[in-house]
Amino acid sequence: MAADMLLIMGCTASGKSSLAFSLAQRLGGEIISIDSMKVYRRMDIGTAKPSADRLAAVKHHLIDVVEPSESFSMGKFIELADKAIAELQQAQRPIIAAGGTPMYIRGLLEGIFDGPGADAEIRERIKMELDERGPEAMYQRLAEIDPEAARKIHLNDSRRIIRALEVYELTGKPISSFHTHFRSGNYRYPWQLIGLRWEKEIGNRRINARVKKMVQDGLVGEVESLLAEPEPLSEQAAVALGYAEIIEHLQGKISLEDAVERVKINSRRFAKGQRTWYRSFVGVNWIDLQESDTADSIADRLIAESRYFKGN
RNA sequence: AGGUGAGUAGCUCAAUUGGCAGAGCGUCGGUCUCCAAAACCGAAGGUUGCGAGUUCGAUUCCCGCCUCACCUG
Numbered sequence: 001m002a003a004d005m006l007l008i009m010g011c012t013a014s015g016k017s018s019l020a021f022s023l024a025q026r027l028g029g030e031i032i033s034i035d036s037m038k039v040y041r042r043m044d045i046g047t048a049k050p051s052a053d054r055l056a057a058v059k060h061h062l063i064d065v066v067e068p069s070e071s072f073s074m075g076k077f078i079e080l081a082d083k084a085i086a087e088l089q090q091a092q093r094p095i096i097a098a099g100g101t102p103m104y105i106r107g108l109l110e111g112i113f114d115g116p117g118a119d120a121e122i123r124e125r126i127k128m129e130l131d132e133r134g135p136e137a138m139y140q141r142l143a144e145i146d147p148e149a150a151r152k153i154h155l156n157d158s159r160r161i162i163r164a165l166e167v168y169e170l171t172g173k174p175i176s177s178f179h180t181h182f183r184s185g186n187y188r189y190p191w192q193l194i195g196l197r198w199e200k201e202i203g204n205r206r207i208n209a210r211v212k213k214m215v216q217d218g219l220v221g222e223v224e225s226l227l228a229e230p231e232p233l234s235e236q237a238a239v240a241l242g243y244a245e246i247i248e249h250l251q252g253k254i255s256l257e258d259a260v261e262r263v264k265i266n267s268r269r270f271a272k273g274q275r276t277w278y279r280s281f282v283g284v285n286w287i288d289l290q291e292s293d294t295a296d297s298i299a300d301r302l303i304a305e306s307r308y309f310k311g312n
Numbered sequence: 313a314g315g316u317g318a319g320u321a322g323c324u325c326a327a328u329u330g331g332c333a334g335a336g337c338g339u340c341g342g343u344c345u346c347c348a349a350a351a352c353c354g355a356a357g358g359u360u361g362c363g364a365g366u367u368c369g370a371u372u373c374c375c376g377c378c379u380c381a382c383c384u385g
Contacts, residue, residue, distance in 0.1 A: 012349080035349090036347090036348065036349065036350090037349060046349095047349085071347065072347080073346045073347065073348095074345080074346050074347090074348075075346035076346075077346090078346085079346095100349085101348070101349075102344090102348080103344070103345080103348050103350095104348080106344085106345075107345070107346085110345080111345085112345050112346060113345055113346090115345090115346085116346080117346045118346045118347070119346095120347090123347085152343085152344095153343095153352090154343085154352060154353060156351090156352060156353080157343090157344095157351065157352045157353080158351080158352085159347080159348095159350075159351045159352075160343095160344080160351080160352080163345095163346085163347095167346095175345090178345080179345065180345090234347090235347065235350090236347055236348090236349090236350080239347085239349070239350065240349055241349040242349080243349090244349085265337090265338070266349075267349085268338095268339095269338090269349095270349055272339090272340085272341095273348090273349090274349095276341080276342065276343090276344095277344085280344095
């Protein structure tokens with residue numbers, strides 16, 4: 001019988017990581033992080049990475065896999081996650097995937113289209129052309145080569161226009177011809193999907209408390225030392241929540257107080273986006289959390305409900 | 313106490329010579345297939361501090377009051 005596969009989703013600061021840790025300990029499993037920012041080394045405090053103790057106690061995959069100066073993508077994530085899953089399945093070990101990057105979750109669940117990955121060089125060139133000639137011209141070009149994609153992409157959405165043109169340049173085929181599955185509800189692995197959710201007011205309070213603690217734990221110092229590294233931060237790492245705002249502060253653009261406030265607001269916005277994504281996932285068992293709940297108590301409860309753990 | 317300035321959306325502020333009260337941010341909803349903690353789209357939200365006056369019509373002009381900030385004593 002295949003090993004258990006659990007996937008935990010939830011908004012930022014909902015307690016996913018702690019639950020994953022408790023479950024992994026109890027089940028003797030390993031954790032796969034589904035997080036576009038915890039992949040960066042030395043970005044620990046602001047990404048709410050598990051503590052060194054926890055990382056030592058339970059094997060975590062997809063954490064600290066790239067330098068802050070490197071770029072990362074959903075494609076790389078899926079490649080690495082698939083590899084880790086294959087190894088764990090081979091070893092018959094329970095897999096607990098947990099994380100809050102919704103698009104990565106979707107990609108892990110349903111896969112991405114079988115086409116070309118990101119090409120920074122081409123992307124950069126198209127972007128320059130867009131800046132020069134304006135979005136209308138690029139949108140017009142897209143409409144000619146791929147009317148279907150043009151219908152779905154807004155004129156102002158230059159990010160997706162660029163990506164569509166990039167794929168066309170790389171393959172000679174419209175990006176819409178690659179789009180097949182995604183949001184199909186057909187999952188590539190037999191996951192048990194678990195969602196953690198708080199009443200919104202409580203969730204916001206948890207976010208504020210977490211941000212406050214990050215600052216107390218030395219977020220500013222962490223950002224300072226990242227900026228002092230010889231290699232500059234990659235575009236992605238530099239826009240990470242909690243980092244972008246502190247960078248602005250360190251550049252003298254805003255006060256620390258304002259920066260921290262922005263981190264809170266942006267975290268709330270992020271949580272809102274996560275909620276929107278999660279509504280579209282099929283088959284999630286949502287747990288409505290109470291303030292008396294702890295990661296351990298929920299883990300115990302889940303394990304007691306044997307429906308989640310056929311394999312043990 | 314006197315002087316000056318300001319009170320307009322949850323917040324910061326716009327609104328030609330009086331002429332349908334707007335923006336940014338936030339909030340809410342949505343999109344999302346190799347940058348996604350990104351990017352983009354949409355919506356709601358106002359007794360213009362209170363009261364009276366002039367006027368066809370007042371956020372705008374006149375009068376009184378309240379609140380806040382700064383200055384002077």
